[in-house]
Amino acid sequence: MSVRLSKIKRPGGVYWFDLRHVAEDEDGTWLFGPVGSAWEAPHDRGALPVPVMVLLRSDRPWAAWWVDDPADRRLEIDVCLPPEATSTGWRYVDLELDPVWHASDGRVEIEDRDEYEESRDAGWMSADDAELARVTAEECAEVLRTGAQPWLSRGWRMLGQQR
Template identity: 65%
Template sequence: MRLHKIKRPGGLYTFDFSTVAEDDDGTWLLAPIGSPWRAPHDSGRSTVPVVVLLATGRPWATWWVGDPADRRLEIDVCLPPTRIEEGWQYVDLELDPVLHRDGNRVEIEDWDEYDESIRTGNMTSDDAKLALVTAEGCAQLLRRRSEPWLERGWKLLADAG
């Protein structure tokens, strides 16, 4: 299964995953170490395991990243993901709430990319509003850690390890 992440104007980023579960929270994907990825400027294989949770109608995708130097949960704020023939795709809206597991620090990253997308017209004002509201809401969700699926992602990542 493939996940296509579309960055405007950066192009198409493609990741190979396998589906590990589908439930009320969405579709759970796994990319173990060595999984292929492709970007407009490069390609390679993942050096860390990753679990992704996607759901149609929800303007974000959650990535659990098993990087030993910085285990983190990243939320890609995006236009709602859609299923396509070969897997999933979404348009990235730049802002990324991130929970760094060590220290439990939450921050919103990529403000510079967000500002540039607005300035260059690569993001509509409606998409910019959606990105801002969603990023702030997701950052609060990460701070509260009240959703059971937050820990489920870490478990799936550990089980894949």
């Protein structure tokens, strides 16, 4: 089943991805994006060059993206306001901070701090949203460092099963 995942960047607009619903379990909703899946941003559009698996749930302020890029296989976590189901799929408001685990060396970093600071300073996110982003990014980075959650490896397995 085709699902539209919309990622809202303030003030940048809506970025969307056409993905496939593959599962629901205790960890949330799993969406798969095969190579060639359509995406669009306010000033660009294209097709996914690598396969991805996305995990989201409406009671968590993040969405996880397993990115099977041979040049940089990684797990990215989009810190966001809790995702919302829509009539066509899902949407969430991006809060800019992105903890990322790189498979090549196990390195974990939090990306886009500059975008976060700009969004916070310009008033595009409230003080409460900024605090949620900061705390969630640190918590998610720690989960990526410790590898303590079963959904971390489940995402790679599910991505491999879709190929």
